[in-house]
Amino acid sequence: MLVLALDTATPAVTAGLVELTGPDRIRPRAVRVHHDPRAHAELLTPQIVECLREAGVTAAELTAVVAGVGPGPFTGLRVGLATALAYADARAIPVYGVCSLDGIASVVAERSLLGAGELLVVTDARRREVYWARYRSGTRIAGPAVCRPAEVVLGAAVAVAGSPVHASLFGLPVVDVAAPTPVGLVACAASAVLAGTAPDPLVPLYLRRPDAAEPKAAVR
The missing domain is CATH 3.30.420.40 (ATPase, nucleotide binding domain)
Structure with a gap:
């Protein structure tokens, strides 16, 4: 295939x-x-x-x-x-x-870059925030979510992958898989x-509303 x-x-x-x-x-x-x-x-x-x-x-x-x-x-x-x-x-x-984020964790698991501990994956959400999820053996156990780095729930994570700039904020060993x-x-x-399973509809995972907004109707 x-x-x-x-x-x-x-x-x-x-x-x-x-x-x-x-x-x-x-x-x-x-x-x-x-x-x-x-x-x-x-x-x-x-x-x-x-x-x-x-x-x-x-x-x-x-x-x-x-x-x-x-x-x-x-x-x-x-x-x-x-x-x-x-x-x-x-x-x-x-x-x-x-x-x-699952795709990043899958790479880490496939390359055996982490032992039995949990993995944190973070990417840039802009606005001084990150998208994040946490994994055990390649399976997601928390997230995805978006918040400021200080609010991320680290759980038992022993390493972090994803955006290098943001991964460096957590005081954990960084796994070199950025995307x-x-x-x-x-x-x-x-x-x-x-x-051959029928797929679910393809729905974007924004986690928050886009910055753009429809203009408000003029007040007469």
Whole structure:
């Protein structure tokens, strides 16, 4: 099975083609990652085209799409999810949404970068806040949530992954995984993709209302 994986929940604009042949048999075919929090729309589609070209396949050979649904900033998420839906609709294939923080934790677990202790994952929520979730053996046990770093519930976390700047605020060893990878994203949805399970609607995980607001009606 050939899966297109996308994530735009962090400054890392991520696209990749992943070959999925079993729950533990997930192989990257082509990956593109660029770090630019202001250029998701400009970068994502060209990266997908580059991945298809490198892998020597066409979009017609895709089996499914997996997309990180956040939490993340409004504009970046909208670009990634709209692109995922467009590819899925054009090819009449399913699109599976996964929490982007889960994708980071999946990478840490797959690379055996942490022992038996709990892992904290944090990403930049702007406004001096972070998005966070906590994991044990790759499984989420708390979050996702958004708050100031001092309000994060550390629980029994023994290490932290995610945005390096924000991870450094917690006084824990930092695991060098800043963003979800295509393999990490697909691993989160592998069972559903392999089983052909109908996906839930693709809903962005904002955790708070966007900054933009509709103008109020003029008072006459």
